[in-house]
Amino acid sequence: MHDATKGRKPASLPGELAAIDRHQSLGERAYASLKDSLIRGALRPGTKLTMRSVAQALHVSTTPARDAITRLIGEGALVNLGPKTVIVPQLTLAALDEITAIRLALEGLAAQKAAANVTPADIVELERLQERINQGLDESRYTEVLDANKDFHFLIYRRSGMVRLVIMIETLWLQIGPSFNDLYPEFAQSRTGVSNHMWALHGLQDGDAAAVRAAIENDIRSGYRHLSSLVE
Amino acid sequence: MHDATKGRKPASLPGELAAIDRHQSLGERAYASLKDSLIRGALRPGTKLTMRSVAQALHVSTTPARDAITRLIGEGALVNLGPKTVIVPQLTLAALDEITAIRLALEGLAAQKAAANVTPADIVELERLQERINQGLDESRYTEVLDANKDFHFLIYRRSGMVRLVIMIETLWLQIGPSFNDLYPEFAQSRTGVSNHMWALHGLQDGDAAAVRAAIENDIRSGYRHLSSLVE
DNA sequence: TTTTGGTATTTGATGCAACAAAAATCTTAT
DNA sequence: ATAAGATTTTTGTTGCATCAAATACCAAAA
Numbered sequence: 001m002h003d004a005t006k007g008r009k010p011a012s013l014p015g016e017l018a019a020i021d022r023h024q025s026l027g028e029r030a031y032a033s034l035k036d037s038l039i040r041g042a043l044r045p046g047t048k049l050t051m052r053s054v055a056q057a058l059h060v061s062t063t064p065a066r067d068a069i070t071r072l073i074g075e076g077a078l079v080n081l082g083p084k085t086v087i088v089p090q091l092t093l094a095a096l097d098e099i100t101a102i103r104l105a106l107e108g109l110a111a112q113k114a115a116a117n118v119t120p121a122d123i124v125e126l127e128r129l130q131e132r133i134n135q136g137l138d139e140s141r142y143t144e145v146l147d148a149n150k151d152f153h154f155l156i157y158r159r160s161g162m163v164r165l166v167i168m169i170e171t172l173w174l175q176i177g178p179s180f181n182d183l184y185p186e187f188a189q190s191r192t193g194v195s196n197h198m199w200a201l202h203g204l205q206d207g208d209a210a211a212v213r214a215a216i217e218n219d220i221r222s223g224y225r226h227l228s229s230l231v232e
Numbered sequence: 233m234h235d236a237t238k239g240r241k242p243a244s245l246p247g248e249l250a251a252i253d254r255h256q257s258l259g260e261r262a263y264a265s266l267k268d269s270l271i272r273g274a275l276r277p278g279t280k281l282t283m284r285s286v287a288q289a290l291h292v293s294t295t296p297a298r299d300a301i302t303r304l305i306g307e308g309a310l311v312n313l314g315p316k317t318v319i320v321p322q323l324t325l326a327a328l329d330e331i332t333a334i335r336l337a338l339e340g341l342a343a344q345k346a347a348a349n350v351t352p353a354d355i356v357e358l359e360r361l362q363e364r365i366n367q368g369l370d371e372s373r374y375t376e377v378l379d380a381n382k383d384f385h386f387l388i389y390r391r392s393g394m395v396r397l398v399i400m401i402e403t404l405w406l407q408i409g410p411s412f413n414d415l416y417p418e419f420a421q422s423r424t425g426v427s428n429h430m431w432a433l434h435g436l437q438d439g440d441a442a443a444v445r446a447a448i449e450n451d452i453r454s455g456y457r458h459l460s461s462l463v464e
Numbered sequence: 465t466t467t468t469g470g471t472a473t474t475t476g477a478t479g480c481a482a483c484a485a486a487a488a489t490c491t492t493a494t
Numbered sequence: 495a496t497a498a499g500a501t502t503t504t505t506g507t508t509g510c511a512t513c514a515a516a517t518a519c520c521a522a523a524a
Contacts, residue, residue, distance in 0.1 A: 025477060027302070050505065061479045066506080070259070070299060071306050076396060084486050084505045098394045101345075105337040113333075162330045164308060164407075168400060175396075257507065282475065293509045298476080316475050316516050 026060050027067030033058060034068050038077050038088065039174050041146065041181035045090040049078065077174040091179040093231045099172055100224045104217055106169050107153070111200065111216035113160035115209035123205055126155060130197055137191060146180060152197060156204070156216070182230055192222045258292050259299030265290060266300045270309050270320065271406050273378065273413035277322040281310065309406040323411040325463045331404055332456045336449055338401050339385070343432065343448035345392035347441035355437060358387060362429055369423060378412060384429060388436070388448070408459065415458055424454045 034054070037043050055065035069086060072078040079089040089095075129152040136145035150173070157166050196219035203211030256264075266286070269275050287297035301318060304310040311321040321327075361384040368376035382405070389398050428451035435443030 027477080052505075062506090063478055063480090067299075067302055071303060074303055074306070076399070082486070095396075098396055101341065101394065102338070102397055102400070105341050106334070109333065109337050162333065164327075164330055165334055167308075168334070171400075259507080284475075294476090295508055295510090314516070316477095318476095 025067075026064035030054070030058050030060060030064045030068035031071050034072060035077070035174060038072070039150070039170075039177040040143075041177055041179075043088045043178060044181070045088050045178045047088045048081075049086050049088070072174075075171045075174060077171070088178050089175070091176060091227070091231055093228060096176070096224065096227055096231055099175055100220060103169070103172055103220050106165060106172065107157065107220060108213045108217050110157040110160040110162065110165050110169060112209045112213040113162060114156045114158075115204060115207055115212045117159045117161055118156075118204045122155065122159060123201065126152060126201055126204070129155070130194075130201070133197070134194065137194075142181075149193070153216075153219075156200065156212075176227065179227065179230070193219055196222060257299075258296035262286070262290050262292060262296040262300035263303050266304060267309070267406065270304070271382070271402075271409040272375075273409055273411075275320045275410060276413070277320050277410045279320045280313075281318050281320070304406075307403045307406060309403070320410050321407070323408060323459070323463055325460060328408070328456065328459055328463055331407055332452060335401070335404050335452050338397060338404065339389065339452060340445045340449050342389040342392040342394065342397050342401060344441045344445040345394060346388045346390075347436060347439055347444045349391045349393055350388075350436045354387065354391060355433065358384060358433055358436070361387070362426075362433070365429070366426065369426075374413075381425070385448075385451075388432065388444075411459060411462070414462055415455075425451055428454060 043049075049069060051062045051065045051069060054069060055062045058065060069078060073080065073086060076089075078086050081087050129148050132148040133145055133152065136142065136148060154166065154169075157169055160166070196215050200212050200215035200219070203209075203215055275281075281301060283294045283297045283301060286301060287294045290297060301310060305312065305318060308321075310318050313319050361380045364380040365377055365384065368374065368380060386398065386401075389401055392398070428447050432444050432447035432451070435441075435447055
């Protein structure tokens with residue numbers, strides 16, 4: 001007859017009902033899918049995207065594909081090479097410089113704020129992620145390293161409690177993601193990232209906001225050095 | 233907004249051609265129009281937007297209207313109250329806190345970077361804008377004040393030379409814009425903003441990056457105090 | 465009056481077709 | 495060969511119809 005989960009909520013209810021999973025439109029799913037591919041580096045710089053090809057790849061019509069592409073262009077994750085040509089942008093040194101400066105400001109802020117909110121459970125999870133990174137490094141499984149590294153950073157950032165901030169950081173990663181792939185192999189050798197992560201971890205445990213911020217900033221600068229040598 | 237060169241360039245050309253005005257799709261124009269209304273405070277918090285109503289108001293079909301609304305939701309300038317209800321969001325204190333923290337980081341960075349790039353012509357333009365602000369304050373023309381204030385800030389930010397940074401700052405202003413309208417009258421009385429602007433101007437003239445940053449940060453904090461008392 | 469339940473209307477999502485414009489391809493002249 | 499021109503193909507844009515779902519409305523009951 002009628003479902004309890006639809007319509008406006010009753011006047012009172014003994015307990016809080018579980019939130020219904022958000023209705024996700026095809027456009028939103030297409031966006032999330034493309035975004036994920038981009039941030040993971042599945043789409044290399046220079047790759048050309050057309051609405052029809054994306055639509056076909058995602059088994060949807062052009063409308064949701066258009067939604068996703070338009071949105072990604074707005075975020076700078078895709079660029080118009082011509083009026084009818086969108087590609088995954090090649091990272092230039094100027095762009096990297098700018099993105100790094102913003103990353104230092106934003107991720108530094110997030111890291112700093114996170115220090116007051118991390119729980120022991122978070123620390124455990126971060127240590128687990130670091131372990132995944134170490135193993136991935138040992139076994140040369142760079143995709144795994146990249147994934148775990150991303151999770152490590154964003155777990156911290158999410159603990160800042162600042163939703164908007166995390167989203168903005170995500171758009172930044174979106175822009176360097178495609179070039180990250182070319183980064184590894186060599187980067188793996190020098191495990192500079194590892195010690196930065198350890199410092200961050202210790203700062204988090206001590207509730208030392210400044211230390212956490214410094215560690216993350218170091219990590220970002222370290223990544224910059226490697227990426228910049230790759231861009232020239 | 234985007235790059236100006238379109239098409240492939242001929243084999244050789246004596247000089248750089250003037251940029252052709254970029255083909256702007258209806259969707260993009262709808263987006264720009266809505267964005268402008270939002271940032272200017274023409275749309276009050278709580279205003280409900282439907283694709284059909286926006287389409288009708290802008291004399292286009294639902295497709296460009298949809299583009300604009302979807303994009304604005306993605307940027308946080310509009311929110312889904314329900315699955316089929318989008319409104320101009322009411323600014324909460326938590327949101328204001330977060331946005332202010334990010335503004336301090338981002339606008340502070342932009343102001344700081346701008347110090348090295350401003351030209352004497354920029355200074356003149358900034359003084360002219362400040363004059364417009366003062367006059368608007370005298371004559372209680374708050375719309376004028378808001379506009380000139382925005383132009384004052386963004387002229388500085390643009391001189392940071394960081395395109396992405398300016399765009400991100402814009403999305404921040406987009407979120408507080410609708411509530412700015414309610415701010416004035418009272419805010420106009422205490423002209424705290426004026427002295428901050430003067431400090432920024434002097435810092436810009438002296439090339440004192442730290443001073444410029446401090447002035448802008450002060451301005452942001454000052455705005456925060458007034459806005460927060462309004463939100464409760 | 466306030467709340468509930470049912471009905472009617474409006475809404476966003478989606479696919480699709482037509483069209484003008486751009487990109488790619490092929491041709492020809494130098 | 496190379497570059498310019500002509501062609502064919504592909505592309506984004508836009509409007510619109512359809513449909514399930516959400517919202518607004520209204521009447522009846524408490």
